[in-house]
Amino acid sequence: MIAGLLAALALLVGHPVELRCDGDTPPPGLTIPPGAVLEGWTQLGGDVLHLSEARCAGLRRPGRGREWAWSVQTLLHEGAHAAGVRREDCAESLATVWFLFAAWRLRLDWAETLAVLEEFARRSATRPEPYRPRDGSCVELL
Numbered sequence: 001m002i003a004g005l006l007a008a009l010a011l012l013v014g015h016p017v018e019l020r021c022d023g024d025t026p027p028p029g030l031t032i033p034p035g036a037v038l039e040g041w042t043q044l045g046g047d048v049l050h051l052s053e054a055r056c057a058g059l060r061r062p063g064r065g066r067e068w069a070w071s072v073q074t075l076l077h078e079g080a081h082a083a084g085v086r087r088e089d090c091a092e093s094l095a096t097v098w099f100l101f102a103a104w105r106l107r108l109d110w111a112e113t114l115a116v117l118e119e120f121a122r123r124s125a126t127r128p129e130p131y132r133p134r135d136g137s138c139v140e141l142l
Ligand SMILES: [Zn+2]
Pocket: 077, 078, 081, 088, 091
């Protein structure tokens, strides 16, 4: 499942991406917005996605519940940064759109796909300001 997600993500990002489960430790100079929890990070345009242990565990979790959805959202969000998207809200929006492609590649059915998208929306609504989609200014990315 993780290999399938990374393969789909490489097509979206435009270059291969590698997952490392060392994202609990921020890179030097990374400022975490107030109220945010570091769940992953990626150098802009980079090819290594650093996810926290919790998000990596979520990707490995059997079934596709909330933890899996949050982990996939984090993975796709970091993939957007790997594609060169700087803004957090834009990375968040792109992750949602990219999930539709990933769901198709993973052969998820519509009920499962919609359940994951609903979980994305619930989670995004609770995240700090820089991550919340604002005003449609990311539309050109989609
Ligand atoms: Zn981000």
